[in-house]
Amino acid sequence: MSAFFTQLELGPMFRALMRNKIGALLIALQIALTLTIMVNAIFMMQQRSEQMARASGLDEANTFYLSNTVFAQNYNLKTALQQDLQRIRETPGVVDATQINAIPLSGGGWSMSLQTKAGDDIEGTGTAVYMVDEHGINAMGLELIAGENFQNSDIGWREEGSTQWPPKAIITKALAETMFEGDWKNAVGKTVYIDNHQPVQVIGIIKALQAPWNGWNGVERSMLVPQQLDSKGSRFFIRTEPGRRDELMPVIEKMLAESDRGRIIRNVTSMEQTRDESYREHQATNTILLTVIIVLTLITGFGIIGLAMFSINRRTRQIGTRRALGASQWQVMRYFMLENLLISTAGVVLGAAGAVGLNIWLVSTFSMTPLSPVLLVIGVIALLIVGQLAVSYPALVASKISPATATRGRA
Amino acid sequence: MLTMNNISKSFITDDVVTHALRDIQLHVNEGDFVSVTGPSGSGKTTFLNIAGLLETSSSGEYLLDGEDITKLNDSGRSRMRNQKIGFIFQSFNLIPDLNLFDNVDVPLRYRGLNASERKKRIEYHLDQVGLASRMKHLPSQLSGGQQQRVAIARALATSPRFLLADEPTGNLDSQMAQSVMSLLEDINKAGTTILMVTHDPSLAARAKRQIYIKDGHVSELTQKNSNLHLVGEA
Numbered sequence: 001m002s003a004f005f006t007q008l009e010l011g012p013m014f015r016a017l018m019r020n021k022i023g024a025l026l027i028a029l030q031i032a033l034t035l036t037i038m039v040n041a042i043f044m045m046q047q048r049s050e051q052m053a054r055a056s057g058l059d060e061a062n063t064f065y066l067s068n069t070v071f072a073q074n075y076n077l078k079t080a081l082q083q084d085l086q087r088i089r090e091t092p093g094v095v096d097a098t099q100i101n102a103i104p105l106s107g108g109g110w111s112m113s114l115q116t117k118a119g120d121d122i123e124g125t126g127t128a129v130y131m132v133d134e135h136g137i138n139a140m141g142l143e144l145i146a147g148e149n150f151q152n153s154d155i156g157w158r159e160e161g162s163t164q165w166p167p168k169a170i171i172t173k174a175l176a177e178t179m180f181e182g183d184w185k186n187a188v189g190k191t192v193y194i195d196n197h198q199p200v201q202v203i204g205i206i207k208a209l210q211a212p213w214n215g216w217n218g219v220e221r222s223m224l225v226p227q228q229l230d231s232k233g234s235r236f237f238i239r240t241e242p243g244r245r246d247e248l249m250p251v252i253e254k255m256l257a258e259s260d261r262g263r264i265i266r267n268v269t270s271m272e273q274t275r276d277e278s279y280r281e282h283q284a285t286n287t288i289l290l291t292v293i294i295v296l297t298l299i300t301g302f303g304i305i306g307l308a309m310f311s312i313n314r315r316t317r318q319i320g321t322r323r324a325l326g327a328s329q330w331q332v333m334r335y336f337m338l339e340n341l342l343i344s345t346a347g348v349v350l351g352a353a354g355a356v357g358l359n360i361w362l363v364s365t366f367s368m369t370p371l372s373p374v375l376l377v378i379g380v381i382a383l384l385i386v387g388q389l390a391v392s393y394p395a396l397v398a399s400k401i402s403p404a405t406a407t408r409g410r411a
Numbered sequence: 412m413l414t415m416n417n418i419s420k421s422f423i424t425d426d427v428v429t430h431a432l433r434d435i436q437l438h439v440n441e442g443d444f445v446s447v448t449g450p451s452g453s454g455k456t457t458f459l460n461i462a463g464l465l466e467t468s469s470s471g472e473y474l475l476d477g478e479d480i481t482k483l484n485d486s487g488r489s490r491m492r493n494q495k496i497g498f499i500f501q502s503f504n505l506i507p508d509l510n511l512f513d514n515v516d517v518p519l520r521y522r523g524l525n526a527s528e529r530k531k532r533i534e535y536h537l538d539q540v541g542l543a544s545r546m547k548h549l550p551s552q553l554s555g556g557q558q559q560r561v562a563i564a565r566a567l568a569t570s571p572r573f574l575l576a577d578e579p580t581g582n583l584d585s586q587m588a589q590s591v592m593s594l595l596e597d598i599n600k601a602g603t604t605i606l607m608v609t610h611d612p613s614l615a616a617r618a619k620r621q622i623y624i625k626d627g628h629v630s631e632l633t634q635k636n637s638n639l640h641l642v643g644e645a
Binding site for chain 2: 004006007009011012015016019020317318321322323324325326327328329330331402403404406407408
């Protein structure tokens, strides 16, 4: 074992590097910069991926929605709405349908503040508000985990400009946990206050339903209220039997359009499309970050190859001399790989400090969660491997230098 | 100690075959001091490289210490060079980024000796060439003669049985050359076999045996009445 470490030549190698700092220092700094950027870029990608992977609570694969815009004069909105919903629900392949005021993850919707006590100066909890009828839970494919659904008798009409809220609500588990300090089961039956003073009784808890805004830190906090909008512009949210969504989307659009010429049916969109559009920016950012990581890693790899090749060309005679003095091909190859490992280690140590520093700034500036040490370790190991892979070819070239170079080359 | 039977070496470049050495027959006894002379391009360096296991012959048999070198692979030849052969080069071939201590240390590390043994040998041999006080200096801080002395210390540190010197005085002034030659003679007297390539007839004459290479053929010279005479293949 002692002989093995002796042959590694770590001491002389380090001292020789110290006498030729510039090239090694530049590569070490490049590795440090790459690690700093790479780890934080992966961290940001990871955060976006986690956001994109969150379940919306909806049966996304089998749901879609459309806009219904009435332009006819003297139009009976209330009657037409009930008739439309009836027609949709009776369409073969449709599981259920509801009118809704906003679409999860769409970027636009309603929000209110809920309080556990009434009062103007009480701090509330922000929540997205979805107005649905008693078909809402089934139409969206939500899971009721406590309490009960709305009854038909609970559903009221909300006139345009109204500030009145219905006396009942169903809230998400996340909202219940936030408002009742984690004790979500006890939220059922409790009274909360909306618009500072209006009491609302929580009659049920749904497992999950995301708000329309994916970047909001309260995206999991939503409430359903039993209301239908008396409005010329509304949306229908429809759930189909598994696998029939794409088939039924044009069927229902046509059926609604032909059943009443006093309105326009448009924006027929699946929830999967909405999710894709919602996270398009995230996906683009991740692609850019991934490109940056790949490009930086390649530049670093090529930098290492370039420095190693330059160094080998400069030291051809020296390598021949080492071979003449008894170094085997493997020992020459190992010398260059170890030399790179020393440089890379200096780089990753610097880079790790840089990555942590940059992360502290990101966390304090953008309220992000801190970097995982595991990610940092993975980044360090990955760059050391990249370094070793990059130097392996030049090291192989060096190992093939003939010992006769010691006598033949006069450079 | 060194026996070459029908050693030939040819190089092929663009379908042109160049015969550098032709059917060399040579026997060197333990304790010999053999000088090798010959015109430029005669094959001296090729001969030295094959003798020092720096390159392989195209054909023939080469026995070093009774071992058939032609049967060794690259790794075996590397081990043999480290254990049995010391090299002195015309351009000294010291590693410029290493100080004298680390330079002499290079072959000892390949040998796998422990730190205290290496230190003892390095200090002894640098002292032997009069440079013990400068072991932390870099080669660039020394004169040519001093650098060649360090190279000699490096060659001797592994206690080789066979020392190969390629124009060891070629880059030195006459005074330094005499000094280095005296050192080589002392080393030979201590029992190390030496094979030295040189252009300098006066230095070659100081060897116990002289061989002459021309057009890839080796002949042995003897000295009679201050005139050199070819006596046939060595």
